[in-house]
Amino acid sequence: MDKKRKKYLFGPVPSRRLGASLGIDLLPYKTCTLDCVYCECGATTNLTLCRNEYVPVNDVLEELDEFLKERPALDYVTFAGSGEPLLHSRIGEIIAWIKLHYPFYAVAVLTNGTLLTQQEVRASLARADLVIPSLDAVTNQLFQKINRPHSGLDCQEIIPGLVQFRREYSGEICLEIFVIPGLNDCMAELEQMGEVIRQVKPDRIQLNTLDRPGAENWVQPAGENELKKCSAIINEGKITEGYHRRRAIPLNMEHQKNILDVLQHRRCTAGDLVGLLGLRPVEINKHLHMLVQLKRVEYIREKRGLFYKIKNNPPHAPDKRNKKADLAR
Numbered sequence: 001m002d003k004k005r006k007k008y009l010f011g012p013v014p015s016r017r018l019g020a021s022l023g024i025d026l027l028p029y030k031t032c033t034l035d036c037v038y039c040e041c042g043a044t045t046n047l048t049l050c051r052n053e054y055v056p057v058n059d060v061l062e063e064l065d066e067f068l069k070e071r072p073a074l075d076y077v078t079f080a081g082s083g084e085p086l087l088h089s090r091i092g093e094i095i096a097w098i099k100l101h102y103p104f105y106a107v108a109v110l111t112n113g114t115l116l117t118q119q120e121v122r123a124s125l126a127r128a129d130l131v132i133p134s135l136d137a138v139t140n141q142l143f144q145k146i147n148r149p150h151s152g153l154d155c156q157e158i159i160p161g162l163v164q165f166r167r168e169y170s171g172e173i174c175l176e177i178f179v180i181p182g183l184n185d186c187m188a189e190l191e192q193m194g195e196v197i198r199q200v201k202p203d204r205i206q207l208n209t210l211d212r213p214g215a216e217n218w219v220q221p222a223g224e225n226e227l228k229k230c231s232a233i234i235n236e237g238k239i240t241e242g243y244h245r246r247r248a249i250p251l252n253m254e255h256q257k258n259i260l261d262v263l264q265h266r267r268c269t270a271g272d273l274v275g276l277l278g279l280r281p282v283e284i285n286k287h288l289h290m291l292v293q294l295k296r297v298e299y300i301r302e303k304r305g306l307f308y309k310i311k312n313n314p315p316h317a318p319d320k321r322n323k324k325a326d327l328a329r
């Protein structure tokens with residue numbers, strides 16, 4: 001299926017949450033209503049509330065049709081990627097098209113939930129099978145600290161938006177909470193979070209924490225005990241360890257080899273690799289995460305972001321050369 005390079009689709013990638021997931025990225029990197037401190041895609045460069053047809057729907061449908069007509073084995077077709085998918089003004093039409101032409105594929109949407117205050121946004125998700133909204137803070141002070149929202153957003157409006165969405169939407173909702181030690185893991189915040197969850201009534205809840213470098217290096221992962229403590233305070237029986245994991249698919253090793261080839265010659269940010277290899281940021285991040293875990297690659301944080309390099313490659317002449325190249329960019 002890689003006859004033609006995909007512009008809007010990525011994967012299928014093995015998702016820890018969704019099994020074999022074909023990603024659809026409807027936004028230019030990186031367009032979001034938030035600029036979360038833990039974002040694995042890096043800093044938001046277009047912080048906006050403006051809904052728009054950021055990429056042409058016809059082109060997305062053409063690419064989807066080309067891919068899905070071969071009936072690949074997938075658990076989900078997932079809207080995710082370089083920001084907040086609900087910023088695309090025609091996402092509802094794309095979901096409806098998938099359900100009309102390929103009804104046997106389940107559709108999932110990852111969202112930060114900030115636009116669910118709008119009726120037309122909630123309506124656009126009606127045909128999705130699974131919606132995964134995130135909610136990391138229920139007080140404005142923490143919302144500002146963790147999610148660094150667009151100035152037009154108010155945490156106290158987002159929560160009723162989620163409650164209303166639950167009333168109107170008949171599919172499955174899995175609420176995600178990203179736990180940051182020292183911020184949203186205190187008793188008072190978690191108790192309030194529990195109250196909000198009882199109003200939102202998601203089908204499931206997932207507590208997440210950092211497992212790959214985020215936008216800010218002071219963000220630390222929560223340990224297993226920490227997560228258990230949070231779960232007990234939230235006091236909700238619906239907290240799950242993971243999502244369905246129906247199919248195990250391997251990552252595309254060709255992509256991984258290409259990443260290693262590039263890093264043999266120069267250290268790069270994830271963004272550099274996106275530009276050089278023409279893959280989606282989410283896909284590059286997955287491979288980099290795996291290579292770091294395998295200890296093939298390591299990263300250092302510099303002014304321009306996280307730079308990845310082959311592990312134990314002592315800095316020598318090529319790095320100096322790249323410093324000049326970086327300055328020239």
Ligand code: SF4
Binds near residue numbers: 044
């Ligand atoms: S984590 Fe999600 S909501 Fe937060 S900045 Fe990144 S893409 Fe946006």
